[in-house]
Amino acid sequence: MAFKIIVCAKQVPDTNVIKINPKTGTLIRDGVPSILNHDDANALEEALKIKDQYPDTHITVVTMGPPQAKDLLLECLAMGADEGVLVSDRAVGGSDTWATSNTLEAAIRKIGEYDLVFAGRQAIDGDTAQVGPQIAEKLHLPQVTYVEKFSIDKNLKDITVQRQLEDGYETIKLKTPCMLTAIKELNTPRYMTISGIFTAQKKPIHVWNAKDIGVDLTTVGLEASPTNVFRSFTPAPKGKGIVLEGDTEAEVSKKLLVNLKAKHVI
Amino acid sequence: MAIEILKDKCIGCGLCFKSCPYDAFEFEPYTGNKAGKVAKVNAKCSFCNQCLTACKFGAIKEKAAEAAVDLSDYKHIWVYAEQRDGKLMNVALELIGEGYRLAKEISEDTKVCALLVGDGIAHLADECYAYGAEEVILIEDPLLKNYTTDAYTKVIYDAIMEKKPEIVLYGATHIGRDLAPRIAARCNTGLTADCTRLDVKVSSYIEFAKKSTTLDTSTLDPNDPSTGIKQTRPAFGGNLMATIICPRTRPQMSTVRPGVMQKREKVAGAKGELTVIKPNIKEDDIHVKLVEIVKSAKEIVSLTDADIICSGGRGLGGPEGFKLIKEFADKVGGVVGSSRAAVDAGWIDHSHQVGQTGTTVKPKIYFACGISGAIQHLAGMQTSDIIVAINKDPDAPIFEVADFGIVGDLYKVIPQIIAEWDNAEALYDASTK
Numbered sequence: 001m002a003f004k005i006i007v008c009a010k011q012v013p014d015t016n017v018i019k020i021n022p023k024t025g026t027l028i029r030d031g032v033p034s035i036l037n038h039d040d041a042n043a044l045e046e047a048l049k050i051k052d053q054y055p056d057t058h059i060t061v062v063t064m065g066p067p068q069a070k071d072l073l074l075e076c077l078a079m080g081a082d083e084g085v086l087v088s089d090r091a092v093g094g095s096d097t098w099a100t101s102n103t104l105e106a107a108i109r110k111i112g113e114y115d116l117v118f119a120g121r122q123a124i125d126g127d128t129a130q131v132g133p134q135i136a137e138k139l140h141l142p143q144v145t146y147v148e149k150f151s152i153d154k155n156l157k158d159i160t161v162q163r164q165l166e167d168g169y170e171t172i173k174l175k176t177p178c179m180l181t182a183i184k185e186l187n188t189p190r191y192m193t194i195s196g197i198f199t200a201q202k203k204p205i206h207v208w209n210a211k212d213i214g215v216d217l218t219t220v221g222l223e224a225s226p227t228n229v230f231r232s233f234t235p236a237p238k239g240k241g242i243v244l245e246g247d248t249e250a251e252v253s254k255k256l257l258v259n260l261k262a263k264h265v266i
Numbered sequence: 267m268a269i270e271i272l273k274d275k276c277i278g279c280g281l282c283f284k285s286c287p288y289d290a291f292e293f294e295p296y297t298g299n300k301a302g303k304v305a306k307v308n309a310k311c312s313f314c315n316q317c318l319t320a321c322k323f324g325a326i327k328e329k330a331a332e333a334a335v336d337l338s339d340y341k342h343i344w345v346y347a348e349q350r351d352g353k354l355m356n357v358a359l360e361l362i363g364e365g366y367r368l369a370k371e372i373s374e375d376t377k378v379c380a381l382l383v384g385d386g387i388a389h390l391a392d393e394c395y396a397y398g399a400e401e402v403i404l405i406e407d408p409l410l411k412n413y414t415t416d417a418y419t420k421v422i423y424d425a426i427m428e429k430k431p432e433i434v435l436y437g438a439t440h441i442g443r444d445l446a447p448r449i450a451a452r453c454n455t456g457l458t459a460d461c462t463r464l465d466v467k468v469s470s471y472i473e474f475a476k477k478s479t480t481l482d483t484s485t486l487d488p489n490d491p492s493t494g495i496k497q498t499r500p501a502f503g504g505n506l507m508a509t510i511i512c513p514r515t516r517p518q519m520s521t522v523r524p525g526v527m528q529k530r531e532k533v534a535g536a537k538g539e540l541t542v543i544k545p546n547i548k549e550d551d552i553h554v555k556l557v558e559i560v561k562s563a564k565e566i567v568s569l570t571d572a573d574i575i576c577s578g579g580r581g582l583g584g585p586e587g588f589k590l591i592k593e594f595a596d597k598v599g600g601v602v603g604s605s606r607a608a609v610d611a612g613w614i615d616h617s618h619q620v621g622q623t624g625t626t627v628k629p630k631i632y633f634a635c636g637i638s639g640a641i642q643h644l645a646g647m648q649t650s651d652i653i654v655a656i657n658k659d660p661d662a663p664i665f666e667v668a669d670f671g672i673v674g675d676l677y678k679v680i681p682q683i684i685a686e687w688d689n690a691e692a693l694y695d696a697s698t699k
Binding site for chain 1 (some may be wrong): 268309311313315415419439441443446447451454456457458459460475478479480481500501502505508509511512514555556557561562598616617622623630631642645651652653654660665666667668669670671672673674675681682683685686687691693697
């Protein structure tokens, strides 16, 4: 039987190219591209590596988002995934991580059988790292987050992973089915190939709404989310200090030390 | 909370369009005003509430939240006192300090409780008391010796169900960020990640907002008696700050970035209440097998504890630049930090990285050497007491936040600072004469 992997992915704005307009304090979003979230690309890459080794492997990428998130699925299919699922419904809009994981849980249950669920550790727009573990909780799967090294036995049951810690790592063994979340140290995601882009067009993409996945509508969307945004704002700019000037490096260095001394910090 | 456009007040000016980070506004035809159109919120809205204060005509309103259920069964603040290998993590002590502050803001009889989970760790209770914990909840079992998601989630969830805390705080460590979402999902409650500021009283929140944010506080009532937690965190890669609430479920849960909150002054010999909970845990509950824990040989970088940090960035030009940064740090008694660019280039290990995806720091002095100052980097260091920027490019954004800037070649400037460092006192005396 084919080994089945579900990869959870998210389309995100590239936060690295977002800048703040210093005059108005608002975000400049013009020309900010939507990209496949970095850690999710690592999750997909690891799934593709399993497929490289065991060509019978079937990879389904699931995402939740607006209709244009289909582009992300096409990208994943062009990289080598087999099937895409987009859950798109106004009813799930405004979901926090709890409500998002309810939606993705329902979508994964509808996809059906799986051996492995692979997600990125966190998305760069929210940085919460919560959705992966929360899906795992709802699917009653064991989880390992911050996976930086992965191997699977040829029985396709026994998994060994390295989980990154702040000051090292831990080695963990577990069995399928399980949920893993990837970090960038895990691998280097491959690029789409020309032939991949061609064949992607022929691979199935399913677009499902909340009704299709049979999720309880009282557990998704803004109203159902336990957390709400109370206020949001741009951080106050720290007042600009002084630029020290002098004819030589020695002179400015001395000025700096005098200033630091005057502030009683040295 | 959802956004509502009051059509009779909207004049179709489009001010809200500019405030929206998500491109979620469009116009719809309307005959009731001169412009013949009013703003409309589309499906891209992420409910960030940026537009609330942008509208000068009072046409944007948050839809009121549904009535709160009775949440009064829940009391006290818990801090997950993370320990590894029988040692408390620093962030646990910081959170006890923060939990104490919040508890007293809620009411005199609200306690801060440290939750200790492990095996053979009872001795850590005294350290929790010394830093302000009024109660320690101790859960010990040989199966809890090392952290596993399954076991820790189960025993903490059981304890929460039994004792019903109002708030649970976790350090946003690699373990806290694995554990907290799992517990929150099992409790069907909200969790806010990586908080950098917590408030319970509206008046404290207003004070914070006035001091360190651009938020218009005129819509907030300082006499509001509610004490629901207001959790402020960076979002959108640090470009935006969001304050999150959890109005309808309990406990309210947050993970908090290490290095952000203040420890209380240690009171040696302080005592508090001890509650021992016998956990209900079996080997079958644990579905993973921990084979080994390896401390990497890499140098331990304690950025969060450092008084002085000397950080290098892309401007170093190559990995060898960190030799100079190390020499600088050794001279001033600091530790070496770096920007993400330097880590991504492979010049230095990730453990040195300061910023949104690295460590948050607030040393007494932060030397940014050859760091341009990307917003993600600033998010992790801008609360430093003093920031010194050394950069060739006078237009680098780092100078916007630096207390003292030096425009110049860091390879020439830093050796001079090193050479003169021990003379600072004399130089200062000479300058005041």
